[in-house]
Amino acid sequence: MTKLAVVAFGGNALLRAGQRGTIDEQEANVTETCTHVARLIEKGYNLVIGHGNGPQVGNILLQNQAGFEVHGVPEMPLDVCGAYSQGLIGYIIEQQLRNVLEAMNLDRDILTLVTQVLVDKNDPAFQNPTKPIGPYYTQEVADQKAAASGDVFKEDPKGKGWRKVVASPVPKVIGNRKSIEKLAREGAIVVCVGGGGIPVFYPEPKKLQGIDAVIDKDLASSLLATQINADEFYILTDVPKVYINFRKPDEKALNVVTIAEAKQYLAEGHFTEGSMAPKVRAAIYFVENGGKECIITDAGELGKDNAGTRIVK
């Protein structure tokens, strides 16, 4: 039976350090990542692709703020900016992957879905928003905006100013998960859950609504992999393996890790928050909830024997 895999593109699949985010940069980066992902497709995998949107939605928020200042264009809320970014990034991935596959004479449909992800308004994350988004403001302007909107602003630790912060709640249900699974099992490659999905909730029964929040994209892809019963879950990053004692004299690359070991390494502080730690947590979530194995690796390693770090039961 054909294996179904979810691949979560890392930030560097789209944008590299020092790049400003032109369309040419993003297309070239995506093409490179797709060249590697194509090896899984060549092996016959059914595939669903998730991706982040941090720098892109950051730019979109700046465009929104400037569009209002300069032209009076109404600013869109964060959930809608996330929808912009799903269109943007999904289009780039679909087009570049299509070109890569055509060059390899691989004929597969590629579909890009705008994806909403349900969160719980009672998630404790909403009591303590921590994710900074959008432009930097002076304390005075931030105070005015906070008073007018109820938004929360916090000072940047590096002193660059004050920024709005939002919650990062746990994703609960991936919108259209059944259709995503069906399409993928029928052979289509589905690009979805971009930026961790557009966070939505039910303010009242039968009424879905967007909410100011960001969902961790690895956790959302992990939930997706679980909810579509994927066999394997790949988390792409910019290192070939996960390390303990990273960048210390006794640094050690991990080949196979059980979830018990992974939890212990997490507790011992081996993995950086905001970087490797959420990826390892996403891997644990997948394997604890029925997944066979999660592979954390660099795209360049995909399809090779013993690629990356395998997190298993």
Added chain:
Amino acid sequence: MTKLAVVAFGGNALLRAGQRGTIDEQEANVTETCTHVARLIEKGYNLVIGHGNGPQVGNILLQNQAGFEVHGVPEMPLDVCGAYSQGLIGYIIEQQLRNVLEAMNLDRDILTLVTQVLVDKNDPAFQNPTKPIGPYYTQEVADQKAAASGDVFKEDPKGKGWRKVVASPVPKVIGNRKSIEKLAREGAIVVCVGGGGIPVFYPEPKKLQGIDAVIDKDLASSLLATQINADEFYILTDVPKVYINFRKPDEKALNVVTIAEAKQYLAEGHFTEGSMAPKVRAAIYFVENGGKECIITDAGELGKDNAGTRIVK
């Protein structure tokens, strides 16, 4: 057998005269249109929804220009701005339609697809670009930009300044048309081909690429309806029927029109360019290429007996 229909949302489904385009305005307008569209779903139709993006992509272009001016955020080309708008509008339609259907206890999947549409680089439209897009510039700035980019700028007839103009080529192939048909025939409501689709072409074999152009959204929806073998094609607008001698003493609403009659009315200049004329042409295209009938009407008429103007063979 269940009927398959394509419904092309009109501009007023999203934005009304005098509105600036806030998210609240757009959500309220879409909800109203979806309430009407739901009557077709209640009748058991399989449905694909297309939509325009004129005012939205206009705002996105202004946001892009201002984002570069104020923050140095790289400007995205028109095809990518179209992708932004598909995310934005698709998200709004999917969410509001879902809420409308849930309130009616109608259980249907709704999927929003980012859609590329193939055009021909040799389309004569590229020799004479006519569609103004984006910000107004002084003649001096427009000349500088034209020299730097090769873009074409034309003076606004009302004297508001100079704007970039792009081609409006004929759409040739709707991306993912087979998957769209399959999903819709299996009961999912598919939102796609937003803004007429993202125009793409092959600069070389096996290499798909975006191109600076806008595709007429009614024509793209008509091509979609043809290529997915839809039974009926609805073009929503802000009048209940098509009229000849519109707003003259001998104005007459049309109930049933053959394509021969429609062509004659077009030739006689009964329909305004940029408004009813492209809708009638889109209707003719559908019926001439195998469609049973096209209905041009106001959303409020949907599902009523003798609703709108029916264009038939």
